Amino acid sequence: MSEPMLALAGVHTHIGQYHILQGVDLVVPRGELTVLLGRNGAGKTTTLRTIMGLWHASRGALLFDGNDVTRAATPDISCAGIAYVPENMGIFSDLTVRENLLLAARAGEPDTARLEWIFGFFPALKKFWNQAAGTLSGGQKQMLAIARAIVEPRKLLLVDEPTKGLAPAIIQSLITAFRELKAMETTILLVEQNFSFVKSLGDTVAVMDDGRIVHSGRMDELAEDRELQQKLLGLSLDTHQ
Amino acid sequence: MTTTTPTATADAELPRLRLDTPPLLVLPILALLALPLVGSFPTWVTLTVAGLAMGMMIFIMASGLTLVFGLMDVLNFGHGAFVSVGAFTATLVLLPMQGWMQADSVLLNLSALGLAIALAMLVTGALGWAFERIIVMPVYGQHLKQILITMGGMIVAEQMIHVVWGPDQIPLPLPTSFRGVILVGDAAVEKYRLIAVAVGLVVFAAMFLVLNRTKVGLLIRAGVENGEMVEALGYRIRRLFVGVFVAGSALAGLGGVLWGLYKETLTATMGGDIMVLVFIVIIIGGLGSVGGCFIGALLVALVANYTGFLAPKIALVSNILLMVAILLWRPQGLYPVAKR
Numbered sequence: 001m002s003e004p005m006l007a008l009a010g011v012h013t014h015i016g017q018y019h020i021l022q023g024v025d026l027v028v029p030r031g032e033l034t035v036l037l038g039r040n041g042a043g044k045t046t047t048l049r050t051i052m053g054l055w056h057a058s059r060g061a062l063l064f065d066g067n068d069v070t071r072a073a074t075p076d077i078s079c080a081g082i083a084y085v086p087e088n089m090g091i092f093s094d095l096t097v098r099e100n101l102l103l104a105a106r107a108g109e110p111d112t113a114r115l116e117w118i119f120g121f122f123p124a125l126k127k128f129w130n131q132a133a134g135t136l137s138g139g140q141k142q143m144l145a146i147a148r149a150i151v152e153p154r155k156l157l158l159v160d161e162p163t164k165g166l167a168p169a170i171i172q173s174l175i176t177a178f179r180e181l182k183a184m185e186t187t188i189l190l191v192e193q194n195f196s197f198v199k200s201l202g203d204t205v206a207v208m209d210d211g212r213i214v215h216s217g218r219m220d221e222l223a224e225d226r227e228l229q230q231k232l233l234g235l236s237l238d239t240h241q
Numbered sequence: 242m243t244t245t246t247p248t249a250t251a252d253a254e255l256p257r258l259r260l261d262t263p264p265l266l267v268l269p270i271l272a273l274l275a276l277p278l279v280g281s282f283p284t285w286v287t288l289t290v291a292g293l294a295m296g297m298m299i300f301i302m303a304s305g306l307t308l309v310f311g312l313m314d315v316l317n318f319g320h321g322a323f324v325s326v327g328a329f330t331a332t333l334v335l336l337p338m339q340g341w342m343q344a345d346s347v348l349l350n351l352s353a354l355g356l357a358i359a360l361a362m363l364v365t366g367a368l369g370w371a372f373e374r375i376i377v378m379p380v381y382g383q384h385l386k387q388i389l390i391t392m393g394g395m396i397v398a399e400q401m402i403h404v405v406w407g408p409d410q411i412p413l414p415l416p417t418s419f420r421g422v423i424l425v426g427d428a429a430v431e432k433y434r435l436i437a438v439a440v441g442l443v444v445f446a447a448m449f450l451v452l453n454r455t456k457v458g459l460l461i462r463a464g465v466e467n468g469e470m471v472e473a474l475g476y477r478i479r480r481l482f483v484g485v486f487v488a489g490s491a492l493a494g495l496g497g498v499l500w501g502l503y504k505e506t507l508t509a510t511m512g513g514d515i516m517v518l519v520f521i522v523i524i525i526g527g528l529g530s531v532g533g534c535f536i537g538a539l540l541v542a543l544v545a546n547y548t549g550f551l552a553p554k555i556a557l558v559s560n561i562l563l564m565v566a567i568l569l570w571r572p573q574g575l576y577p578v579a580k581r
Contacts, residue, residue, distance in 0.1 A: 052473055078475035090470035092463040094578065099459050104474055148474075 003066055005030040005156050005187040006051065011060035013043075013050045020046045022211035023060065028156070028204075031185040033178065035198040035219060037233060038208035044191040045087055047208070048158045051189075052084045053077045065155055079106075081155030085162065087191075089145040093134030097125050097144055100133050104148040111152070118147045121177045139170030146177060150186070157181065157188045163197050171197060195233065199223040207232045264536055264575035271540065275547045286428035288546045294434035296542030297441020298503060300535050302496030303519040303526075304448060305489015311465035311529020311578055313482045315377055316384055319391035320493055320519065322372075322398035323365040324512030327494025328501030329406050330364045331357035332413060342416045350416035354498075361498045362491040368398075369490020373483055395513055402509040411507040419502075437499055444492065445535055452531060461485060465529040465578050518545075521560050525567045527574025536575055540567075 006028035013021035021043050028034045038044050049055045051062060053074040062070045069077050078084070092100055101110050119126040122143040128136060133144055142162055149157055163171050171194075178201050181188060192198045198205075202219035215222075215232050222228055272289055279285040306320045334357035335342055341353040376394045380386040415433055422429040452458035460481055464471045468478045493512075500515065501507045508514075522541050526533025541560050548559035555562075567575065 054469060054473070073477075074469075074472040075475050075477045078473055084473045086470070086473075090467055090473070092466050092470070094462055094466055095459060102456070103459055103463055103471075103476075106475055 002030050004028055004063075005065060006189065007063045008047070008051070009061045009063070011047075011050060011057045011062060013046055013055050014058045015046070015055060020211055021050060021057070024208075024211070024213055026206055026213055026216070028187060028189050030187055032203035033182055033188040033190060033201055034204045034206065035202035036189060036191045036206050036208060037193070037195065037198070039234070040193075042208040043211040044208055045160055046211075048084065048086075048160050048189070048191060051077075051158060052082065083149035083154040083157050085145045085149050085157070085159040087160040087164065089141050091133045091136075091141050091144050091148070094132065096130050096132055097136070098129050100144055100148055101125075101151050104151045107152060114151065114153075117180075118150065121173055121180060122147055139166050139173075142166060142170065143173065143177075146174070150181065153186075155187060157186055158191075159188065160191045161193065162190070163192065163194045175201065195229070261576065264533070264571075267575075268536065268539055268543070271543055271547075275543075275551075278551055279547070283426065283428035284550070286425060287430060288550055289543065290430045290434050290438070292543035292546035293539060294431075294437040294441075294503070294542075295546065296539035297438050297444075298496055298499045299515070299518055299522055299542055300441055300538035301444050301499065302493050302515065303522045303534050303538055304444070304531055305485070305492045306519060307523040307526065307529055307531065307534045308461065308465065308485050309482070309489050310523065312461065312468065312478070312485055313381065314384075315381070315482075316387045317377065317391045318388050318516070319372065319376070319393075319395035319398070320489075321512030321514075321516040322395040323369060323490045323493035324497035324500065324515060325402055325507075325509055326368055326398060326512075327361040327365045327497030328413070328507050328511060329402050329411070329497075329509075330361040330494065331498040331501065332406070332411055332507065333357075334360055335413065336411075342414070345417055347418045350418045354416060358495055358498050361494040365494025365497070366487045366491035369487045369493075370483065372490065373486040377486070399509040399513065406509075408509075413501050413505055413507055415502055415505065433502065437503065440495075440499060444495070445531075448531055457481075457484075518560060521564050525564055525574055527571075527577040529578040530574065530576040533574055533576030537567075 004027045006026075008024050008026040011021050011024040012019070024043070024047055026036075026047070036044050036047065046055065050057050053069070053072055053076075057070055060070070061068060064077070064080060064082065067080065069080065072080070092103070095103070101115070105111075124136075124140045125143055125147055128140065133141065136144060146159065146162065149159070162174055166174070175197070178188065178190070182201070190198060190202070199219065205215075205217060205219045205222050206213050207215040215228075222232075275288070276282070276285050279288060302320075302324055306317060309315055309317055335353060338353040338356070341349040344350065372394060376390055377387070380390055419433045419436055422431050423435065452462055460471060460476055464478050464481055471478050471481075497512060500511065504511070518541055522537040523534055525540065526535070526537030540563065544559050544563045545556065549556040571577070
């Protein structure tokens with residue numbers, strides 16, 4: 001088995017007086033889509049923010065592509081090859097779609113062929129190329145946030161609840177985008193609560209509760225095991241659908 | 242790589258982004274309302290040009306401060322120190338070069354003034370760098386401490402001015418070519434005020450171009466809106482902030498030179514004195530907004546000039562009343578910056 005793209009070992013994170021992550025052990029295999037599931041407040045977003053260095057781990061270790069990034073600064077982590085799509089999308093409202101993507105292309109102008117590929121599954125971005133991002137709909141903003149993360153090839157993509165509040169048609173666009181990224185063997189760590197969205201996308205799955213990983217394994221196994229779903233997620237697959 | 246059919250909802254037409262015009266209209270409406278109250282057209286022209294000139298100078302002093310606040314959430318109450326230091330530094334060039342200043346030659350006058358401005362901006366930029374490293378950096382994210390320590394920094398700077406230049410006021414006469422008035426019909430317009438308007442417009446245009454046409458400008462605008470995301474894209478926002486702080490300090494230095502020549506007298510507290518107006522301007526404009534700062538500065542200065550003429554007794558509180566009115570209308574300022 002090859003070295004994982006990302007490995008968290010016993011990671012603890014404090015935010016002020018609150019002890020949010022309480023020893024997270026998580027492995028994100030190279031070239032696979034790993035889904036991080038869990039109820040609200042389980043620590044999923046904190047896990048992503050800790051990986052990005054936006055909150056630093058107070059204990060434990062984070063290894064990315066074989067390098068220790070536990071104490072690394074956010075820009076260094078980004079430059080090492082991790083792209084991040086936060087839960088609030090983090091788009092720059094006052095900037096146009098083009099300018100948002102321009103900032104994400106550190107090599108200069110975005111590669112034309114790659115842009116055309118992105119426009120293939122997110123055509124709205126081409127249409128509203130010179131429109132202020134703040135005027136986009138929620139779904140279009142999410143498309144822009146993901147496009148910004150993939151406008152240049154990255155080793156690892158962190159995506160926090162991309163389907164939150166989106167219409168089914170937009171979610172279908174996102175599924176297409178993630179399938180395209182999987183086909184290119186992009187490593188993805190996807191935080192979601194929408195099990196029906198991720199069950200067909202995920203290769204591996206980890207479930208969080210109270211700041212810890214309480215289950216990890218193959219997604220197809222979890223998708224077939226309704227008892228396990230009931231135990232881990234509190235809901236059966238049927239009710240999610 | 243494959244392509245997919247666009248989804249109807251994702252591709253839905255957007256409302257076109259409209260220019261937010263009401264704040265822009267406030268300026269001409271204010272000027273037109275003042276016209277019948279002033280009564281005399283020439284006087285109104287004089288007051289209006291004086292207001293625009295004052296507004297441009299305040300804008301130059303305030304623009305850096307609003308970006309500093311927007312980018313790093315830093316309340317720099319010591320910004321006035323750069324205004325004073327800039328003006329006093331200019332005397333190091335202008336007083337020894339009195340011959341050039343008093344010569345009846347636009348070229349010599351401009352040369353002396355250009356050198357003075359360059360030195361003032363260099364010194365205040367360097368001072369800004371030191372100020373950020375020594376005074377501001379240790380108190381990131383702590384507003385109360387920022388207020389206290391930056392005010393302390395300004396007091397120290399004022400006392401240092403006393404040490405270097407002495408406690409007395411220093412007269413700073415205008416260059417010969419910039420004295421006097423130009424008659425526009427029956428209205429007398431001071432030449433220096435027109436020059437101040439021109440310099441203000443150049444600074445605004447330069448800032449507009451940098452912020453909208455360069456990648457650094459894009460980063461500053463993005464950083465003002467969501468600094469964390471800029472870092473997540475791989476850019477070091479602290480370095481960007483230091484650059485903006487230095488540029489803002491240098492601009493305050495430029496504003497100090499212009500303001501000093503406008504007043505023709507320098508005092509160590511001149512920067513601190515103008516800070517009340519500067520803060521009103523950046524609050525009215527919307528914290529972090531350069532466009533808002535520009536409109537706010539012009540509004541504040543026009544109101545100060547009109548009320549100073551029409552009702553001197555309420556002139557002192559006119560800008561506070563203006564701020565209250567603007568905030569009742571737009572609580573986030575004229576052009577609020579979208580925040581995360």
